[in-house]
Amino acid sequence: MHRTSMGPIVSASTALVATVAFACAGCTTNGPTPAAAPTAPALEPATASVPAQASGNPVSAADVQALWAPVAAAAAEGGYVAWGTVVDAQTGEVLLDADASVAHTTASTTKTLAAFSALTHLDPTVTLATSALLGGDNQTLYLDSEGDLLLGAGTSEDTDVSGRAGLQTLANDTAAALAQRGVTSVTLNWRGTLFDGASHLSSWDAQEVGSYEGHVGPMAIDAGRTFEGANDFYADAPGHVAQVFASALTSAGVSVSLGEAGEPPAGASPLASVSSAPMGEQLRWMLAHSDNTLADQYCRFAARAAGAPTTYEGATSTIESTLTSAGIPTDGLFLEDCSGLSSNDKISANTLVGVLKASYTGQGTGADTIRLLPWAGLVGTLSQRMNEAPAAGNVQAKTGSLQEVTSLSGSVRTRSGRLLLVSIGNDQVTDGAYATRGYLDAFEEGLAGLN
Template identity: 35%
Template sequence: MKRSTHVVLAAAVIALVAAVVAVAAVLTHADTGSAQALPGHPLVTADPGVVPVSDSAGMPTAAGMAAALAVPVADPNLGNVSGRVTDAKTGKQIWEYRSTVPLLPASTNKTLTTGAALLALNRDERVTTTVVAADQTSQPGVVVLVGGGDPILSAAPAGQQTWYRGAARINDLADQIRKSGITATAVQVDDSLYSGPDFAPGWDPADIDGGDIAPMQSVMIDAGRIQPTTAESARSRTPALDAGRALASALGLDPAKVAMAPNPPTGRQLAAVQSAPLIERLRQMMNASDNVMAESIGREVAKATGRPVSFAGAVDAVTNKLSAAGVDMTGAALFDSSGLSVLDRLTATTLDEVVQAAAGPDQPAMRPLLDVVPIAGGSGTLSDRFVGGDPKASSAGWLRAKTGSLTAINSLAGIVTDNSGRVLTFAFISNDAGPMGRVALDNLAGVLRTCGCGS
């Protein structure tokens, strides 16, 4: 997702709806466990839980859905639009509009990357970054930072919060090096894990300064963010070298003398740190629509399936994993794992089938996908959308979806519980959108919550 275009709790799993819980301050007696109201506050109790959708919740009819969506889908602000709506429980298509036409998906492409990662990797999978010794005979004191595919290492000092939750720290590597018995005199960086170009076809180099992407290298600091505590930070053009310079600084060495390693090092390991678990990284990537994280996770899928750790290898791995899981990949033409490339093409059918695979009974490994997408009016890139108006008709809290935004491009792929209690999956793609394109797309998706549609 491009920042330049930035202008529920339902369906955590199929047939489940999270109960809304009000929390009040209470004082519990240690001996009895009984609750007592604090002075000046009435006692309020809550019974949190997950409530199953009624088995009697009717499925919308095709005719009812078509009638409900006829007006919003015709909004000229949507431009070139396609869409599909499916019943989550049965997998039956309820509505479609040009759903097999390949269009530019923008960041909804990350839905495919997430689904494939959950199929190919353990949800607790971590990425390891190491430091090894160079040949101490010819290069005494030289240590090599070896990129393992973790782009969100942090240079923040111990005790200081990191930009990315659970990020490994450069200072921990430096501490381990000091204890290794080697006195470091210089730092090199090995970026050989990734192959092929570091910038994808269809990416705009201006997006580096715009803060949307960095050259994909196998070790970075804060995903290449130059100012990690600034939301709109530009990205670096030399992220691997920056990581090496951060390590040199932590070791008290001159960061200006850091160089790329001429060959993969073969010396002994001096230090290692690990990333946050995959599920946490997916949650951060999907909620913030982080392009660098998406590209690195796509490469993890490539590595796990024996493919080149490159743009092409990641695309091949992701599409093949999903195809093997029964997702219709007809019309898919992808050049990256993030959706930033203007050359990417997907159909609404493919996007909806990815969500449907996560919601249905046949691919339980993909189920966490439903929990890592933003919540309408509540989190991530949907935190300020589907808000306002009549709360009884609002999708806020009931709709979860991955967003996509590029210039004149808007998309949504996700899941919603309608007002009769039926869980639906959906995907909408809008290309060549008008000035109110995003609003028009939200209006289209918002109908799914309230229409009833002849059930």
């Protein structure tokens, strides 16, 4: 959390976002489109977490296909589809092509596309400000935010990633600034919208996964959850933030009446501000914890920076155009969201591995994507998977999980140090995909064990 206390000092920065959710989520909110997010046309290429030169012993396609055989056999026996591809990162040789050109539902591995788009269009060093501003009448206080859904938190280093601590800090600093001005009573208004179109997809509710994602918008505590760890979100997260902020101000000695949602007037005087963690840190956190709301929030910011509508359609079309511009194949690509929560989303293994290849080679400004993925046995949704040698610390991947889908997309380092790019999954598992993900883990462990 970055804190800025302002008597008559100014607030702000501009850009990007935060949120929380797991993988497996209707409501419409329209409002003004805020100022354009800062773009990052000159991001330096990432220094990948792998060497640029070829290293380790080459891996044979026969060995990879032998490791894949149990995955394919289990799928045939279970009546579902196993898909995937493995590519030698150094040479580009395709070592496995299992239905790789066909688009499948890939669940949260979709977030690698979201991260690539965000890193292409947005500056990972930028933070988001949430500010309190006082109207010219000295009686109306405005709570404004650039899209921070964790209100100053959002990285793995934070002890409180909900944002409550940041909001409390903002309230304390605001109360102190009001006291300096002799103001003891205010009406609190707040920003209620940030993007165009729906803030939550109705198709998620139709698929009975609507409780796994909150609402995109200007601000939220814990991405809008009703309590820590909940798969239940406030329909009006900014309004809830305003209520909590008002309560904190009251405790600090300010008499507060709740007003209404709206934009602060021009010329409102900044009193205090808190800032989020940098965008790059929040994207790392999003990928590690498979945060659905954060993924869709960042996609809206990327769309705005790219000059597209700040709707779900604008966000997903920005992903597709970004991939195409980077030379990544998009055959069969169809997205309703950027989180992978909708089972209507379809992506091929070739598209997923294409993002990894572009990132590995430092192509474009989305090159940080591969570096931000969680590590097996160590981080986030992979912390309890593949947590023994040789895979632990040698598999870096984004997980995906829906009722009928399990997937992984990332990299594997072999015993000799060869880097492989791997996108794999099981789709249409009508008996439940959770029980089949062991086959995918065993495949990755087998790759890590190759000499």
